Amino acid sequence: xxxxxxxxxxxxxxxxxxxxxxxxxxxxxxxxxxxxxxxxxxxxxxxxxxxxxxxxxxxxxxxxxxxxxxxxxxxxxxxxxxxxxxxxxxxxxxxxxxxxxxxxxxxxxxxxxxxxxxxxxxxxxxxxxxxxxxxxxxxxxxxxxxxxxxxxxxxxxxxxxxxxxxxxxxxxxxxxxxxxxxxxxxxxxxxxxxxxxxxxxxxxxxxxxxxxxxxxxxxxxxxxxxxxxxxxxxxxxxxxxxxxxxxxxxxxxxxxxxxxxxxxxxxxxxxxxxxxxxxxxxxxxxxxxxxxxxxxxxxxxxxxxxxxxxxxxxxxxxxxxxxxxxxxxxxxxxxxxxxxxxxxxxxxxxxxxxxxxxxxxxxxxxxxxxxxxxxxxxxxxxxxxxxxxxxxxxxxxxxxxxxxxxxxxxxxxxxxxxxxxxxxxxxxxxxxxxxxxxxxxx
Numbered sequence: 001x002x003x004x005x006x007x008x009x010x011x012x013x014x015x016x017x018x019x020x021x022x023x024x025x026x027x028x029x030x031x032x033x034x035x036x037x038x039x040x041x042x043x044x045x046x047x048x049x050x051x052x053x054x055x056x057x058x059x060x061x062x063x064x065x066x067x068x069x070x071x072x073x074x075x076x077x078x079x080x081x082x083x084x085x086x087x088x089x090x091x092x093x094x095x096x097x098x099x100x101x102x103x104x105x106x107x108x109x110x111x112x113x114x115x116x117x118x119x120x121x122x123x124x125x126x127x128x129x130x131x132x133x134x135x136x137x138x139x140x141x142x143x144x145x146x147x148x149x150x151x152x153x154x155x156x157x158x159x160x161x162x163x164x165x166x167x168x169x170x171x172x173x174x175x176x177x178x179x180x181x182x183x184x185x186x187x188x189x190x191x192x193x194x195x196x197x198x199x200x201x202x203x204x205x206x207x208x209x210x211x212x213x214x215x216x217x218x219x220x221x222x223x224x225x226x227x228x229x230x231x232x233x234x235x236x237x238x239x240x241x242x243x244x245x246x247x248x249x250x251x252x253x254x255x256x257x258x259x260x261x262x263x264x265x266x267x268x269x270x271x272x273x274x275x276x277x278x279x280x281x282x283x284x285x286x287x288x289x290x291x292x293x294x295x296x297x298x299x300x301x302x303x304x305x306x307x308x309x310x311x312x313x314x315x316x317x318x319x320x321x322x323x324x325x326x327x328x329x330x331x332x333x334x335x336x337x338x339x340x341x342x343x344x345x346x347x348x349x350x351x352x353x354x355x356x357x358x359x360x361x362x363x364x365x366x367x368x369x370x371x372x373x374x375x376x377x378x379x380x381x382x383x384x385x386x387x388x389x390x391x392x393x394x395x396x397x398x399x400x401x402x403x404x405x406x407x408x409x410x411x412x413x414x415x416x417x418x419x420x421x422x423x424x425x426x427x428x429x430x431x432x433x434x435x436x437x438x439x440x441x442x
Contacts (some may be wrong), residue, residue: 001112002028003105004096006089013084018092020102021110025076028099029065032080035366040067048082050095057091073110074117115423122423123152126378130213136158137262142212142375152422154374159418165191166411172186173404191395192411196392199385202376208368209375211296215264216364217256221292222301222313224272224364227326227347231301232269234347235357253287268295273312292316297363299324299356304344305331320367322359328352380421387417403434 002022008015020028029038033046044063047056058294062081071077082088098101108129115125126173127146134140145151173186194213211217220228233239253301254269271284271293289312292298297320302309317323323342329349334342341359345352376382395410 002099002102003109004102005105006092006093006112007079007110008084011084011086011089011304016082016084016089016136018080018082019105019110019200020069020078020080020094020096021075021105021113022418023428024065025077025078028102029078030094031065031099032095033063034233035063038063038065040065041070048080048092048095050091052095052098057095057126058088064250069117073113074119075113081118091419093379105215117140122150123155123421125423130377134263136259138212138273138369139264142377145375146377149398151211151374154420159415161191161195162411162418163283163318163413166408166415169404169408169411173408176400178441184207190394192395196389196396199388199392202374203385205376205388206368207376207382209377210379211368213377214373215266216296216368217266217267217294218270218299218360219270219288219295219303221270221288221300221316222273222299222324223303223306223310224274226272226301226303226306228272228301229269230347231299231324231326231353232267234350234353235267246330246388253291260357263362263364265360273310273316280294290318295358296320297322302336304335320363322356322363324356336413382422384417388414 002020002024004018004020006016030036031051032048033044034047034049035044038044042064046056046061048061049056058071060084063079064071064079066077066079068075069081080092082092082335092103097104111120111128115122116121120128121253122192122429124147127421129292131140131147131337160414168184168188210304220231222228232254234259245293256267258265259266265290268286270292271281273285273288287343297314299322300313301324302313302315304327317338319340319341321340323338323340325336325342325344326347328344328351329346336343343356343359345351345356347353376385391410393413395407395414398407398410
């Protein structure tokens, strides 16, 4: 079966790209262009026709044909570059749908076929999806690292070490009466112990990869009427939250996704902390305290002109907090002193908000960013690595002189868990969850 899809965004645009992949790609291309000869891996200037009616769909278009296996999918693949109006796009897609053995691709199916044809591994497939959906510079850089194969190479090297160790153990089992080196089991035990240590270090990562991929959680908490909702609106550059002089306006948690100078941030505005006036406000304050506790970073907003600060607010302040003393337009000098980073600002006049943004980036960078190229970006990877550790723990606890066959089975399971991260074993059951988030033409 041949598959096709629009790979670029919907029009109107200057150019749209439609992909076609399958055994009969060349035949379909000739049918739609009326070209007798189509050059491979070169640009073919052409017209696209409706074969049934003979009408021209696009009088000036480009066709690129890539014979398999040297293509993205590993099959014969073509790209139609046409004018990007919705009418031209729809006309071409309709004609493709009328071709024999040709259907619309499912989300991520082009990349799924590439994986099944050994053009890419699972990690690269996932990172291509992340690259497509990346909205910030950090997300782009992380996806590019994985697309380039850094993580895949690392996991494959670990797996090869385990496979080699397993081979030594199986040799000891199969040739028990032979004069094999006496230190084989001892050396194997040492290597597996080192691998255990490496995987443990990878897992102790503060979930950096997932946070970059999904966004750092930053909570805005503090006093009522201190300017929390105004700060959310200012940073979002739009009216996300209702701003009012009436105390206690914000009851529920309001969240918005921001690209904060390249940092992906999920910013939450929460209810002001004070003695609750009713059950609804009490629930809102409870949510605010929980959101503060779960956040990667807290911005505690305090009215610089206020005389007293609620004790609950003081308890919230810790090393993961930034104090924003707001309303410096009323009182220009700091009226409250804290032992954490503090910014004296005026949200109303947009004063020192740039300092706040730089401080947010600085704190997130120091706590979470790493030069490690082997970052875990999905819970699937983390689960498999934890399974690896469990199997290695079983292996290390066994008396290898008595339980050699059971120890070998522990290593076999370890290789399966590690291999499933990059797709070295049968992983059909997880393909759907990986590729379903792709766009249709990828």
